[in-house]
Amino acid sequence: MHTESADFLGGLRPVRSHEDQESDQKLFEWKDGPLVQAMRDGAMFLIDEISLADDSVLERLNSVLESDRMLLLAERVGGGDGDLEGEVEKLEAADGFQVFATMNPGGDFGKKELSPALRNRFTEIWCPQSRDRADLESIIEKNIRSDIHLRNTQDGTSGFGAAIMDFIEWFTSTNVGKRTTVSIRDLLCWVRFINICCEVMASPNTPSAMEVDDDSSTKPNQTKLSPEVAFVHGACLVFID
Template sequence: LFFGKHALSTSRDVLKWAKRCAKSEQGFSIEQYDRKQIALVHGDALLVQRLRSEPERLVVAKALADALQTSQLSGEDPHTHYLLKADDTLAQAAHNACVAPTAALMRLVALVNSALDVLEPVLLVGEAGTGKTTACALAAAMSGAQLKVINCHLHSEAADFLGALRPARSSNQDGPLFEWVDGALVEAMRAGHWILLDEINLADDAVLERLNSVLEPTRTITLAEKGGENDVEEIVAAPGFRLLATMNPGGDHGKRELSPALRSRFTEIWVPPLSSRQDKTALVAAALLGGKNSELSQRLDVDLPILCDVMLDFDDWCHSSETNLLNLTTRDLAAWGHFTRGALTLTSMPPWAALGHGAALACLDGIALLVGGGTNTDTCRRARKAAEVALVSAASARGLDPEKLHQLQMALVWDAQGPVSAMNCETSFGVDPFFIKT
């Protein structure tokens, strides 16, 4: 606590910890956890879940348990108990968003809810495609709150958050030439909405430091930019206002870490990459079905488990391949599943042909960009051929019958060689089997 910027925690963390423990009966039942365990769960959420290294997490978790003279947390993730009262709400929100409520996502939503329950601003840190924005959207949907999103970038200005003077739209010629228009953050504070600052570390430090007062427990901001002696206004956030932010780790494509002063005001949560096969299976199945689509579920009744297994086997091959050209993310897997579902819904092609076309769109067609050359380079052709063979081999290893395996192979050949000439008629235009209505 007293090692300055090198400390694991700050005085703010200690105060947050105490505030959470004071409200612990709203999150846990006393019969299930004693007070020491409740304090340990809150301390784990604040101090352990921000750490990005698993060995560090284990060391700090043990130190917390030893300091509180209680047993370490084990078994089912205790943070998900925050969702016991709203389990049906989470399932409904996930269904509406066509998202699989995986164990990893439930943990993340639980940690977000535990912070927002005591009005703490939340910062989610993790690689692209780990579900940071999805977790924020689900948490807002569970609470019935309106979520506003600000996409931060290198040229973000304070006016994007707070507002600015704009040319007046009034038809009164004697009125002022300019009028103040609130920014998205001020609008959310007045209305009690939730706001998400996406990729917050892309914005300049000078801009972000303007938000410091909003991140304090008082949750206020003074609009000195309005100008005039009597136009300085102090905004106090409405009770329903919540602030969330996401960012990729520093060093990821030139992105940087936040300043210590700003970072300490957030409750930081590390979002690890999705690694559980069970969670990935649920994610792929949700992408393929798009919710409880009874017609598509019946059509894929036999093929769905094998489709999921083949996609994940191919994902395993990509991460273990010596070429290291195809580094599939969860977004790639979801896009693959979404395209396959769309092809099945809008065309009459069989599932395995749709899977092959989806693989080309989400994975194979991007190889040329990864090798830095055109589509005719030898390296690109060899890498694509190896990936095609790996996908077909994964399907064959799962016992796919010859007819379905042939459908998959023909789809890959179609995408590799390019389609035949386009067909145009009075009602549609396209190339078989893809058409759009004219």
């Protein structure tokens, strides 16, 4: 989605209700955007994928990130509020206001770096991708449906965490796999596939989005997959497709 500074700062919006006398005359009124609101409330403000925003948006942040945390709302001139008529609102952030931003490194496909001016105003925290087997296994186990398992559950797990991680360890040691990055999102995609395909099997009488045939109660259900087959197809979906 294209973001412009008005999405952050606010803008003139059509007046919908004409209940009170004062707004009776106005067609448009100023509406604070999320950044301005967070500054007034002293709230936290998260900018996801900051490096994908337009420079025109980002340069408005520079003054907010200075020590006096100030924003000149030039757009609001003539916004209709009597006390601000003809003046530019100078907004200072309330206590507690904090800005967080996330981005992927500039080297990634289609990503750019932040300008040095903006980058200097943040404290940078580099988050490496988690490769810890125990962590990834527990993320998989947490996300897999509790009624599906690959083998006996004596160790208290579904068996999917270990099986998926065994595959990943083998795959990333192959020539093709060495050139591939396997992200948590890939693992979760695989898990979601298993959850959906085994859902039908876990409750054969429940209509599901995958059943196209209304008469499914009398015919064998073509879409049902055993956990093992769903596991294999999930791997194909994520790593071949």
